[in-house]
Amino acid sequence: MTKINKAACIGGGVIGGGWIARFLLAGIDVDVYDPHPEAKRIVGEVLANAGKAYAMLTGAPLPPHGKLTFRDTLEAAVEGADWIQESVPERLDLKRNVLTQIDAAAKPDALIGSSTSGLLPTDLQRDMRHPERLFVAHPYNPVYLLPLVEIVGGEKTSAATIQAAMERLPPIGMKGVHIAKEIEAFVGDRLLEALWREALWLIKDDICTVETLDDVIRYSFGLRWAQMGLFQTYRIAGGEAGMRHFLAQFGPALQWNWTKLMDVVDLDDALVEKIGQQSDEQADGLSIRELERIRDENLVGILQSLKGSHGGKGWGAGKLLKDFEQQLWAAGGGEKQGLDVTKPLRLIDTKVSPAWVDYNGHMTEHRYLQVFGDTSDALLRLIGVDLDYVERGHSYYTVETHIRHLGEAKLGQAIHSTCQIIGSDEKRLHVFHALHDSASGDVIATAEQMLLHVDAKAGRAVAAPEEVLAKLRPIAAAHAALAMPDGAGRHVGQKR
Template sequence: MTHLSPISRAACIGGGVIGGGWIARFLLAGIDVTVFDPHPEAQRIVGEVLANAERAYGLLTNAPLPPRGQLRFCASLAEAVADAEWVQESVPERLDLKRRVLAQIDAAAPPDALLGSSTSGLKPSDLQEGLAHPERLFVAHPYNPVYLLPLVEIVGGQATAPATIARAKTVLDAIGMKGVVIAREIEAFVGDRLLEALWREALWLIKDDICDVETLDDVIRYSFGLRWAQMGLFQTYRIAGGEAGMRHFLAQFGPCLQWPWTKLTDVVDLDETLVEKIGAQSDAQAAGLSIRELERIRDENLVGIVQALKAGNGGEGWGAGRLLADFERRLQAKAEPAIAIDVEAPLALVETRVSPAWIDYNGHMTEHRYLQVFGDATDALLRLIGVDLAYVEGGHSYYTVETHLRHLGEAKLGETLRATCQILASDDKRLHLFHRLFAGPDGREIATAEHMLLHVDTHAGRATPAPAELLSRLAPLAGAHARLPAPPAAGRAVGQKRAPLAATA
């Protein structure tokens, strides 16, 4: 398997919430990572973050990830960065500490290694002071959880070379992240400037007893938070302007900026009383859930949102969903050719997991997702015989014209699913398939599906014989499968009494 990224070795200095997220993001892109963090619990913390990240990726995408990179903890900073192509610094947000750590990295890392800082507010020019190679330092400010949220603000300092910014963006894009280049360096950059304004106003609302923390969070998550998940501030307000667009919105609501609504110019005093007030309300809101439990809930919610966005815009994807779709296409393109397939048994062509977006009100995988997995199995078979994207774009494809699906069992969140495909019959126009779906480590059979497909000329809109080249790829599979026992459920009618289940395959 080739690497997703132009780099194959990264070093992470600091393994806390943000550093651990970077470690997971690099590892899951197939990049080897060395880590230095003097915290006595660093390995445990990183291990827990990585476990959450792997669980989230299993729910996020079915695309073939590269083999996970190798993780190694080092006894010294110099050892960690000695062979790195990208060094990510994620130590606490103190200028003196960051300068000291960055100077050590600068002295020990290879001269051409990229040097990113996870700072959320310090200007890169201030961080470059005293470095021997300031041209390779830049801010790479991510958002938590780094392994799921794709945005990274890339900010160069006065001495940062343009080539450094370009290289950093290339690496981030390759591992599924969205590197946005901020044109000028300012404290807190763009994202945190916006968040700080909202945070400051929120503190006043709590201090003045306008609402409690749960009410404030509800106002966000049930309203504009949902809008922001798929459109930013300005595009949302463009729509709010109606057919006249943004200009009408500004004309209508611009005068409100002069009204004395906000306390943004005043800084709330975070005294002990207010800290305790917010802390107690936050404890009540958590209702006993641990931080790790809240992280898993957050990850599942984010996965569901991103997958919904991937299906948006007529299937083209939107926002973070389009980014995921593009990332998956690159994963598919870089995947190694399929290993030799055992044609003397039903073809095991699809393995996936039950995503949060697939769960219904009963807490199980909803019914149309069974058909989706079976459709993926059909697509995998078609790709195997040459019906790929280029073939479809050329004006021919197979269309499913009849389906019979049986639901035999339930699938729960996160369970592994495996679909097999048996060719029952074929000729120059028709393809008759039988799929079986198995779930969980015990491989219990939870569904079957029987499909009839026709080869079609998509331009003419009618069935047409498949070309000889395609049929020559299909023939060995169909011939081998003709020697297999016919599935007992093949040819069943709806409502027919169920036969005893066959042994799992």
């Protein structure tokens, strides 16, 4: 898979900072140029929020963070970069000037993306010496969580550039969609603009407040759109007859005078103040950074839920996250450098995600099993039972589990799990896991599990191959010298 080795970000505001975070968290070094005097502070705050969000988003082993370097000149920032992302303010003259400077300083095979939300790439590439490598890469805020990027080429953009840009996004957990023809505002912002225009009229005409309007979206079709989009949602609305029935039934409504989409509201001072006051009341004293963190927690919960849907295969953005995590596990979930086998193996480090908690803010019971299952999976990867091994038709199946709840894991709490092998032979693997509070080291829960090596196609237990046993034996031998962990062999209801 084609990857970005080094990135450069020109502009470090809301969108530029999000790109910086996305690259760094994918293990990519990033050079930044932004003449704003507060650029380092602003980027630092975005990175802090992004780090918290990623800690909740995935338990997969993220690569070491890329190196962040602020440069004094644009030319120094783009030197040696494979992907250069321009995110300066939305003014054609400014963007065109900056992109022309990037083009003159970048290495010949560098990709140059613009974060513009509506300017045409043909206009942006007008003065470039190598316009074939310029494209629009329009993301959505927050860039480090929302995975979509609209890829739009101009008249002089090469097909090879578009293909290269699309190929480099999945390794950083993003999905590129190629917009076939360049139009102002592309696709996403055109849809948002139509909704935004109608929303402004509803506020101006006192039909509802900004909070009521937001509630209508987030409690209804916003949830549908998050996982299925517009057309597939309406296909379902058509019932068994599908989309054609929906269009026949509701198509005539398009002729009704319901909306004011072509009648632009006058954003005079009174309306601006009205919207601003209602928005202040809706925020209820929460700062922008606090709202960002709440947004991130909500998005993480939605993404995590979608990852587990469709029978565990994932759905929409959740499937994209699942595929991204498989890449991370493949890259960082095998041999662990410096792992001490003379004590229980520390295999999983994570935080309690918003999607994992109940109404009390405590981790729900099935999430404990999930973490312990992830711990078993990490051990199996350590001995060579990885995704490729499973796809070849063999694996270890968990046949028995006993969990003890000794404490409570709470929202945002850093936790880690350890694994001790307490018995093994050619077919069986007997393990004991402990879940710890990472700050105090206290044990929150334990799980004792028995796993059988199976031939999935035959549906029966078989001996593990020597390649697996050879990796298992040294760990099992080292753990045989350890004391039996407290709680091993207990049965449900046994007195302490």
